[in-house]
Amino acid sequence: MPTNESSALVDTPGCRLPAAWELPTGEIPLWIERSTMPAEPPQTDDEIKRAVVDRLRAVQIPGGDPISEQLVEDVTVESGVVTFVVNFKRLDQSMADRITDQLQGAGLATPGVEHARVAAVDAAAPETGLPVTGVESIIAIGSAKGGVGKSTVTVALAKALDAAGLEVAVFDANVHAPDAPDLLGAEGPVRSTPSGSPIPVDADGIEVMSVELIAEDGPVAWRGAMVHDVVTDLLGNADWTDRDVLLLDLPPGIGEAVTTLVQQAPIDGSLLVSTPTDEGVRASERTGALLDSYGVPVIGAVANMVATDEADVASPYEGDGRSLAAEIESVEVLEDALEPIPFDPALRELQTCTFDEPSTPGETAVASITETLEAFLADAAGPEAPADAVDLRGLPPAASQRQALSEFGVTGDAPVSMLVRGEPREFVDVIEGTLERDDRSLARTTIDDLGREGWLVEFEPAADSSTPSTSEPTA
Template structure:
């Protein structure tokens, strides 16, 4: 890896008259120009005086001299330039927070089979969330088929912080990390342990600066890398991608089961290639037969039906979100809020974080304040099923007939009943 960012972003001020010359200068350690390599922090031209600031904090001394000399020579040949000053600029970028715990939330995109459009949905969703105002990062964990760089049209090299942590590549405000950015395009024939270590290291070490939402593009299936992610990364939700084809749905049931077994909230299902609109007759047509809606068969929430359309095959960008993808992002936000927002009625009791020796009194006080027929809701960080018997004791042995228990998210159980 080589130091610092890999792509020019809007914060990089480069005078249009100097840019063509700077793009002729190559970063010696990678086959990209110094602008795309992130080495040019600024390049100004005022009254014939050109000033170029280079962010080369972790380049070795020999490489720094080579780049500085090449930049000076290239800019000096610009007709409007009378004099050139090249300085090493002080780094202005955030060194970044490492590890997935740095994020406000982590959402995985999963599928049971390859070829259903999982990576396309992951990249489109990341762009849509960014368009809604989030600082979004995208992690391509599909180690044997890392398609995210090609879908977003980004490439390496991956640079490093002063501490040696890999920096994600930037693409129109998104931060992107993928093993595909680290390889030279050769097939990745890694055995289980190697794949496990590679993904674990990238999850732990990548220096992120966009820390609102991390979208993780999981590999298809239920293999080692998927299990590693479920066990080592605290996922706040998962979007399951499938086509309506019967064999895809059959396999997807196993993916949904695996996610739930590992306490990952399944936000819902995005049905890709759900149909298409005929250009001649302007009628909608299904691509796959089937009477049962996929989300119903999978016992999940239907997030979106994504059509087979050229708009979803174009390079995703936060500045141009197709309507079906915007609807998907809105549905994901709604489901995420539903899963993680716990709104208790005033008559309810929240036992989360309450010491064990105080819980009975808290339940007794709240339940005792109710009138017959009023609803009683308990929020707990453990299975509240035993509360039913305790309520029976409080009501002179008349245990509630209806006592519904539901795990809303990995941290919260809800119990609902009515005071007898």
């Protein structure tokens, strides 16, 4: 490890690093640590962050510096640990490795910083399909038939889940007749992050994204590939912020937008919405069959605008909707029938509805469906990574290995948890091999498959360095 005697500064491209950090080409450092510096007055995290950002502006890269070129989207400092959130999408492998080294060097050269980490801006994105980051679960709400109140049900459930304490988002995938923004009282324009990701509009705590919020110049005739591109861009690239659930309001029919989302988006479950009519049932069967063919579980069918003696206004439809789920024969994965939603004028003004203390038949029915949805989300939730797990997802391979090895210099003999993408066996082999060459060993390595969240790898260093290393996959 670097000492006072060995930490003379040498020039390297873009920043100045201690000579002790210079390694033979191809080697991976076991840890990276700031050289000892003269004692200075204590600094707050905000002061250290400002100093780190100032130092980054002196790092030279093609076109400018990492801040002006918007490669670094965020810098956080907590208890002496600085974390850089980097947009690696714009970098090739060589530049990504160089930027990673420069950022860590700049961070560790800042007084008050004891450890530096680099994280990817799209860390939580899955490896394949349509990546949706910042969202724990996605529930699609659909029907092949228009006019069944699907958007109303979507927004009502969003408000009820929000009232239950969940962080909620709504994506309106209907590019031709978007309704969700008006029902939620959401107003544009949609703004963008420094890297160009659209920022969802906030509607009383519910994040909303819709083409309605970006098409300020009037109607747009969306066609074919345009539909595919706008849907995938607004959903997959949106800057969702730690949402527990996103409700995906599918457009009617089984067209380009619906097929794209069902095929590619990481949807956890779905709800079908239908009026108590033969036409509604047939349309729900088509949508349910599509969802089932791509392995999307159908939680249930919501009978909407049904007749009830308690409603102040008579429903235009006959029947109470109790048999609707059973009539959708092609959907074998349907669970117990959900509470029908009566024709309730109160649901026309969703912004004034109170689903935590329902007072009308419609509010009561929505609250009941919300309980079923919450139970499904709880059951569908997979294992969670420890809060202190180091997130290596999205980092270039060499950078992830360097970052992983640097963590052992911070934790000593304490276990180290890391999140990675893809099957991690090769990653584990590299880490174990590098530690072994440094005469260190691991008592245990465990691997957990977290599904679309990636893989959790936990390294437990051996108390005695002579203890042999073992790897035990748990999934």
